Amino acid sequence: MSHPVTEFLLQRNSFARLTSPAPEGELLDTLFQTALRAPDHAMLRPWRYLVIEGDALKRLGDLFASSALNADPDLSPAQQEKCRKMPTRAPMIIVAIASTQENPKVPEIEQIVSVGVGVGYLLVALQAEGFGGMWRTGPLAYNPEVKKGLGLTAEEHIAGFLYVGTPEGKPKAVPTHDVNTYVKKWN
Template sequence: MAAQSPLQMLDARRSVPSKQLGEPGPDNPALMRMLESAVRVPDHGKLVPFRFIRIAGDARLALGEKLVERTLQLDPQAPDAVVEKDRQRFSYAPTVIAVVARLTPDHKVPEQEQLLSAGSVCFALLQAAQACGFGAQWLTGWMAYDEVIADVLGLEAHEKIVGFIHIGTPRLEAPERDRPDAAALLSDWQPHD
């Protein structure tokens, strides 16, 4: 197989559904290599407005049980299918990285820019995982925005989940999907008198 150019590698990026990610997951050196690439994002002010939480092994199942508790707290009549979906959310991929935005309020760098920097880490981590031979998917879901789950994960008041990056070995090749036409999205600005 011929080596791919950097642009071909970017064009080959696909999200692999978390249910299709299995063992093996990245070992610690591979994960650290991915994270080293992921942190090379634009970061106005050098605030490093992000951090990582690894969810692996039995912790994935324990988090699923916490999701079930919260689901039933929010809706005691939640259907069994909803409860089971929440129980299993983190059980498929062997490694899940929660990317946390650490926002510094009232800073000269607007919070929006800090949040975008953290979001860029999510995408960079997807690319790094694929470059290391793994599949990955960026998911959020209701739990990314829930204050109780944020507390369960140990987030502080100024922190937010921007994504759960599920990483593992793909059980199938992710199909290509329709992509937007970049030319149709481009316009040229011209000054008006």
């Protein structure tokens, strides 16, 4: 039997179906504190997070739909509607932003990896507290109009839209992996 933390990590799951409530108040702050503990070369803190809830989710849907249409004027009304509805899949979306900066010692990839670790910690901590999350991106995460609408600078990247809430329905089975497929000794 491994340590409970190890056992818990082995059960880490993404939850596609999320409903209210989402975490709030002090608990939400504590969850973010876990993300802020991500390893961080030269302590650049190359991250920031936006919390989107309630009516702001509707505005995010409008931003998704109009930005998708501008990127592809042939987008069908049904596809536009699909984009508009995306943010309604959870009661909260956390936008994880890589606020990368030029640094002689820390290339951009290291800074982006740091943000990803933070999102991973958030996912684990959410699940530990009885909530759940799903890390999503898709073309809208790289759409310049979406980035502008969310207030990102030209240098910033959306590392992910973390959909957050209370898991609904039965969780999917967690896959097991053959470690040897991915891990080899190097001599």
